[in-house]
Amino acid sequence: MQGAIYPSLKDRTVLVTGGGSGIGEAIVRRFVDQGARVGFIDIDAxxxxxxxxxxxxxxxxxxxxxxxDIAALRRAVAGVREAFGPITILINNAARDDRHAIEDVTPEFWDERIAVNLKHQFFAAQAVAPDMRQAGGGAIVNMGSVSWVVGQGNMPCYTTAKSAVQGLTRALARDLGPNNIRVNSVLPGWIMTQRQLDNWLTPEGEAELMQRQCIKRKLMPDDIARIVLFFAADDSGACTNQNYIADGGWV
Incomplete structure (x- = not known):
């Protein structure tokens, strides 16, 4: 289904992390539809x-x-830049929401979860900021999660990392704002990616979700992709330092 067209996205170079499937795939598809040049990074070849x-x-x-692997991330960013030119839109989407019990968390697991859900967002922003400064501005969208807002259990490392995305977003927005670089985050609710359907969704979970959401339908990856387009486009030029919840009214 066709959505809004944002002329300011045409011919822009966009970088999407975790773009190979799920929400990331929907984001990649939507930016291509807008006429952008889209580079994406993923571990699933x-x-x-x-x-x-x-x-x-x-x-x-x-x-x-x-x-x-931050060195690998930096090489991948350079590869996108070589293919399409300076990057002026960054979508920090990559994450993993594996469930885990408190007693099973080791120091190594903790560090790995922070690395996969938070650390790369900062270093991706660091890698593209010079491009954006040179271009006179840019947009960064960090993907958060409502899981920490609702106090979801059974994944403390994930919810800790995702809560920190809000602080990272506000810090980057303050420091990069003088360069006309906008930084916002989007906090999706329970989005029905194939991974969620395969691993986590149960009839009981779906019933609870429909009871708690104001909107009584499943939310899909494209619901989030459309919001990301807005925050990347010049149409949201007055928006930065914001954390936007997109959860169908769950919170």
């Missing part, structure tokens, strides 16, 4: 190459990297 083949567009480019 098979899914990512399938996405590129399905789009059959010269304006999409995939870089394979494990974002927990």
């Amino acid at each position: 098979k899914a990512s190459r399938q996405l590129v083949e399905s789009l059959a567009s010269a304006s999409v480019h995939f870089e394979h990297a494990d974002l927990r």
Whole structure:
């Protein structure tokens, strides 16, 4: 279904982390539809190459990297820049919401969860900020989660990392604002990606969600992608330092 068209996104170079599937895939597809040049990074090479083949567009480019490895992240950013030119839109989407019990968390697991859900967001922003300064501005959208807002259990490392995205967003917005670089975060609710359907959604969970959400339907990846487009486009030029909840009224 066609959504809004944002002329300011046409021919812009966009970087999406975790763009090979789920919400990230929907974001990549939507930016391509806007006429942007889209580079995305993902650890899942098979899914990512399938996405590129399905789009059959010269304006999409995939870089394979494990974002927990900051050197690999920096190389991937350079690869996108080499393919499409300076990056002026960054969507920090990559994350993993694996469930885990408090007693099972080791120091190594803690560090790995922070790396996969938070650390790379800062270093991706650091890597593209010079491009944005040179271009006279840019937009960064960090993906948060309502899981920490609602106090969801059974994944303390994930919810800790996602709560920190709000602080990171506000810090980057303050420091990069003088360069006309806007930084916002989007906090999705329970979005029905294939991963969620395969691993976490149960009839009981769906019933509880429908009871708690104001909007009585499942939220899909494209619901979030459309919001991300707005915060990336010049239409949201007055918006920065914000954390926008998109959860169907769950919170």
